[in-house]
Amino acid sequence: MKPLRIDILTLFPGLVSAVLEESIPRIAREKGVVEYHLTNFRDFAQGVHQAVDDRPYGGGAGMVLKPEPVFKAVRHVLAADDRPAHMVLLTPQGRRFDQQTALDLSGKQRLLMLCGRYEGYDERIRQGFGWDEISIGDYVLSGGELGALVITDAVVRLLPGVLGRDESAQEDSFGLGQHGKLLEYPHYTRPVEFEGMTVPQVLQSGHHAEIAKWRLEQARKRTQERRPDLL
Ligand SMILES: C[S@@+](CC[C@H](N)C(=O)[O-])C[C@H]1O[C@@H](n2cnc3c(N)ncnc32)[C@H](O)[C@@H]1O
Structure with missing residues (x-):
């Protein structure tokens, strides 16, 4: 059986890889039941400054993630493997993550998780793909990375052979x-x-x-x- 492929799209791949390289997420990778692919969607942004955010229409505080670099990055990552991806959008507005969801996700062939930052996503990012919008709890984090790591950790420890005794x-x-x-x-x-x-x-x-x-x-x-x- 092919390993579960987990793609994480983030502006802070170093933050994510630091956790995936320790303990159970690392053991799961070494046992060949999961593979991790990290993509910085800033690499898909245009211009000298490679801006991924811009001011909100209508005014207000904070910056909003622009659609272009995210759409390009998601499409690029989707094309990297022909298995269907279950697409997870990290957002405090999503359904609450729990053990049953971890079990469901552990049965997928491929997970793609998008980590937001700033004030969140331009609404067209939500509309553009068939996301499973997931929140890890009723509080607001600075970014989706910790959420993607929570989900990854909870999922990979359920994969066969990862824990000492199943x-x-x-x-x-x-x-x-x-x-x-x-x-x-x-x-x-x-x-x-x-x-x-x-x-x-x-x-x-x-x-x-x-x-x-x-x-x-x-x-x-x-x-x-x-x-x-x-x-
Ligand atoms: C500061 S938050 C934006 C919150 C947004 N303004 C709102 O009120 O819905 C920035 C990013 O962190 C992530 N995030 C924050 N809290 C989260 C939670 N409870 N669960 C999952 N992701 C979260 C999301 O990816 C979000 O786009």
Whole structure:
């Protein structure tokens, strides 16, 4: 199977590559299940200054991303591979990213993500392509790069063989495992006692069925206390 191709269009490729070159995103690339392609859409801008932004019609604060360089860059990147791309526009106005979306995106052949900056996009950029508009939360970032990295990280750790045990992604919070959306149970490692706090007896018992029962109870309790909306 071909690796998932992820294209990220950004004005700050160095910011993005720094994160992709560490930890799980890097391991996923080294295992050959994903490939990353970063494109600076300033390279597609005209003129000595290669301006990618301009003042808004109608006045107001801030600058707006111009359509020409973005259209050129997107078309150039799309033509680089014949697989159909799922196109993600990073915007605080999009649908909220969650674990189910990460799972859906991990099943695509190709993702193309466009990172905005300044006041955002000229509306024709939105209209010009079939975007899946995604927000990573109800707050405003300075640019889409952190959003694209959040999505990339959440997606690539779901690709087969990336995590040590494939099940570990299923047991995570918001799990996609058999018990549905629950926050994960508490974890413990050695020592058995630390500053008066001890590891629950059941986890030391080696009794797998009892441990599984305890973990499920804890996950339900935790979800009830912290995120009852998930139940
Ligand atoms: C300063 S923001 C522009 C916000 C825009 N003026 C608005 O109110 O919708 C610049 C860029 O950061 C990115 N961005 C900001 N917040 C985001 C969020 N919560 N999720 C995804 N992308 C975000 C988008 O790419 C956006 O175009």
